[in-house]
Amino acid sequence: MKFRSRFGETSPIVLNLIIINALVFFAQGAFGGLSDLNKVNDLFALHHYKSEMFRPYQLVMHMFMHGSFFHLLFNMLGLWMFGNVLEKIWGSKRFLTFFLICGIAAGAAQMINYAVDFYQIDNALIDASTMAQYQEAMRLNCTIGASGAVMGILAAYGYLFPNTQLFIMPIPFPIKAKWAITGIIALDVFGGISKAANDNVAHFAHVGGALIGLLIVLYWNKKNKQTFY
DSSP states (O other), X not given: OOOOOGGGGSOHHHHHHHHHHHHHHHHHHXXXXXXSSOHHHHHHSBOOTTSTTOOTTHHHHGGGOOSSHHHHHXXXXXXXXXXXXXXXXXXXXXXXXXXXXXXXXXXXXXXXXXXXXXXXXXXXXXXXXXXXXXXXXXXXXXXXOSHHHHHHHHHHHHHHSTTOEEOOTTOSSOEEHHHHHHHHHHHHHHHHHHOOTTOOOOHHHHHHHHHHHHHHHHHHTTTOOOOOO
């Protein structure tokens, strides 16, 4: 008897991305990469471009790392639920390209956010002791997670399947995808602007990934006026 699970129906790139992210998460735990300051984050998390820890490859690598099990779980659930559909209609090569571009764009948006948040310090003359403290702050304020790429997937799904009914917990009734996903992005915009205390979510990275995801799907459908439901 051949056993066929739900994962057996998962498109190949989505399945491989889930496996890679899970393996990286366990590797982070094995090498102490789940604490705030560690060598794993120093190497692969996305840092401010003025940080001594910054490396260009972090724009890609940061999207395969996660800070907690639930961070990983919710990102991979979103990737599986919505990315699976997109890969089946686009094909694996186009979907992977889309995922990576959205993730890199999210990283670039976060770099802009760093530049804004640290603008006064970046343009001030500070002594060696203060610079050391600043470098430590930039080391601590690094970014990890596939959320930006997943937000690009959500934006594309909301455009292609605008009237699909979604259940968003804890709302007890279904909402059309175009409104649910617009609401999620709006919350990120609000969170990024309000900058609530102890909020460690990279809201503008999410918004950057969603914006680029929408622009890409608009470009790809420029000559194809079909609407998906």
